[in-house]
Amino acid sequence: MRQAQGTTLDHSVLDFTLETPAPEAPVSRKTPRFQHALIGIGYLAIAFVVLERQWRDLGTGYLVKSGQDQTMWEWFFAVTAHSIAHLENPLGTTLQNYPLGVNLMANTAMFGVSVPLAPITLLFGPTVTYVLVLTLGLAGTAFGWYWVFAKEVVTSRFAAAVGGLFCGFAPGMVSHANGHPNFVVLVLLPLIALQVIKLSRGDNKLRGGAILGVLLAGQIGLGEEPLLIFAFAFAVFALVYYLHMPKAAVTAVRRVYKPVLLGGAIAVLITGAALWWQFFGAQSYRFLDHGQMGNDAKALVQFPSESLGGMFAPGQNVAINATEENAYFGWPLLILVAVIAVWFWRNRIARAATVTIVVFGVISLGAELKIGKSDTGIKMPWHWLGEYPLIESVxxxxxxxxxxxxxxxxxxxxxxxxxxxxxxxxxxxxFVGLVVALLPLTPTPLPVTDRTPAPQFFANGDWREFSSGGSVVTVPLPAPERAQPLQWQADTDFEYSIVGGYFVGPAGSSQRNSAHENAEQKGKYGPIDRPTALLLAKVAKTGIVPPIDASTRATAQDDLHYWRADMMVLPGGRNEPALAATVEQLLGRPGTQVDDVKVWDVRGDVHG
Structure with a gap:
């Protein structure tokens, strides 16, 4: 690493100076600050360009490739602000998935931004918070890595800015900017790395450990999964770096382990209550089985869809969805990376970076190698690694x-x-190679579509005539693939609770899971499937009205009692006639047309 001005660096312990030019001549304090500010403003401008279509249409615009994720995230931001404004526990709520509720700490509620930005959410709405978080996340992540590179890797701020630019606006970052703020706001990860590096030099252990603890707690509030991935990557990087310096490695570990333990303790102290709620509170779970979600080999070499390369040379669609183009480095960049790896192989930091790229690129391919969506039968490392705790949910x-x-x-x-x-x-x-490698990866503005407005029944407040403090059952029920009712609820300032929803919760019994039950408790997307919910979802998909007998009607009554429902509401949409006929047979009466929806008042069925 480059020696910081005014400090003495023990290169026998942490020598990142190999193949790195000597530090530049000292400059005035104003010059570096101006350069830092200029680079930060540049990153912010690029982030704004990526999201400019959403910024231009905050009222009705919707990032089309987010699927239902933008609705989910805006609901998380809105419900957190609502809880704070009403002095309620923000870690859990029954406003969604009534009556069991949702463990928001066990979901990606990002309290690290949703809590401090609650005033913005309350004043301007959750869409403003959502796009602000994404914009600052892209720019902040780029600047965070630039800061680390400028202080520890290179002396040229331009070179550091190039590295930071890629870190903030790599294809995976831009892809997640469609709908996953927790994988966009990664600014604390480079700062955590910087703090550990400082501790490895023997910097003030007490102060350094305390700072590290605060940073770790902050990252827990932003996203635990990115922190876990970063921790593994940092460990591999350090292991390779110190591979031929065992004595230096021992010295570094001796310097680091106590302040790291202190930092961990401080982080747990700060976040302990929230973490307890996450793993032992209402609607908690232990792990989430996603199934096979590895990268197709083509995902490594193709250009991302939202880029100049993807525009002019699109490849096969092999991503698991539009928000998960986590690789898509493009073949020119991979060739350039291979050239650098050979060119700088004697540089220990470059060698460690190269091995890290190879290791995690291979791990990302999943349990079995796929090429162009075709199975090869070749088992990959994830086949064995994916069975271990912690990483099994990644x-x-x-x-x-x-x-x-x-x-x-x-x-x-x-x-x-x-x-x-x-x-x-x-x-x-x-520089020619750099342009050829990065130009195809230049992100294009993320596409936006018009948001479907809420039914007038909810927008006008007519739903209140049918409410007695119970829940609203929309037909079909809200689910991960149809989350619009969450938006309608948020627009009413959460005046009613909804059944179903888009969240992660326990997949087992519909009853409260205690901390003493099976430690292998599994999670799933969406609510526990009750018979009537499954029936309505099937009708919505097929448009076919199934036979409704006395047993089916009795089950529907049981479900309405369980949901403590006040009303069933059928907005217009796909297969509306079949859904209306199904509900009519379940309840034995037609619905009432109110504004642009059909309503069945079930208070007499449930509370009578």
Missing amino acids: LETRFALACIPAIGILLALATQRALTTPIRSVSTFW
């Missing part, structure tokens, strides 16, 4: 995100070499 495709900072390191090192080499041909070759 989507293996996301391990490709660990490659991003490592690629950023290589780009920064090579850019600095090109800037300082006296051989003009080397410099020209590098």
Whole structure:
């Protein structure tokens, strides 16, 4: 690492200076601050361009590739602000999945931003919070890695800015900007890395450990899955870096382990109550089985869909969904990375970065190698790794995100070499190669569509005539594939509770799961499937009215009692006639047309 001005670095312990030019001449304090600010503003401008279509239409615009995720995230931001404003527990709520509710800490509620930004949510609405978090997340992550590269990897701020640019706007980052803020706001991860590096030098252990603890607690509030992936990647990087320096490794570990333990203790102290609620509170679960979610091999070499390369040279659609293009580095960049790896192989930091790229690129391929969606029968490391606790709930495709900072390191090192080499041909070759590799990955503005407005029944407040404090059952029930009722509820400032929803909760018994039950409790997306919910979902999908007998009607009554329902509401949509006929047979009477929906008042059935 580059020696910081005014400090003494023990290169026998942590020597990242190999193949790195000597520090630049001292400059005035104003100059670096101005450069930092200029680079940060540049990152912010690029982030704004990526999301400019959503910024231009905050009222009705919707990031089309987010699927139902934008609705879910806006609901999380809105319900957190609502809980704070009403002095309620923000970690859990029964406003969704009534009457069991949702464990928001066990979901991706991102309290690290939803709590401090609650005033913005209350004043301007959750869409503003959502797009603000995404914009600042992209720019902040880029600047965080730039800061680390400028302080510890290279002396050229331009070279550091190139590395930071890739880290903030890599294909995986832009893809997640459609609908996953928890994988966009990663600014604390480079700061955690920087703090550990400082501790490995022997910096103030008490102060350093305390700072690390606060950073870890902050990242827990932003997203635990990115922290887990980062921890594994950082460990592999450090292991490879110290592989041929066992004595230095022992010294570094001795310096680090106590402040790291202190930091962990502080993080647990800060987040302990929330973590207890996550794992032992109402509607908690232990793990989430996603199934096979590895990258197709083609995902490594193709261009991302939202990029110049994807526009002019689109490849086969092999991503698990539009928000999970976690690799998509493009073949020119991978060739360039291979060239850098050979060029800088004697540089320990470059060698560690290269191995990290290879390891996590392979892990991201999942349990079995697929090429162009075709199974090869070749087992990959995830076949064995995916069975271990902690990582079993991670989507293996996301391990490709660990490659991003490592690629950023290589780009920064090579850019600095090109800037300082006296051989003009080397410099020209590098910058031409850099442009050829990165230009196809240049992100294009994320596409936006018009948001479907809420039914007038909810927008006008006519639902209140049918409410007695119970729940609203929309037909079909809200689910991960149809989350619009969450938006309608949020628009009414959460004046009623809804049945079903889009969240992660326990997959087992519909009763409250205690902390003493099976530690292997499994989670699932959406509510526990009750018979009437499954029936209505099937009708919505097929348009076929099934035979309704006395047993089916009795089951529907039981479900309505369980849901403590006040009304069943059928908005217009696909297969509406079949759904209306089904509900009429279940309840034995037609619905009432109110505004643009059909309503069945079931208070007499449930409370009579």
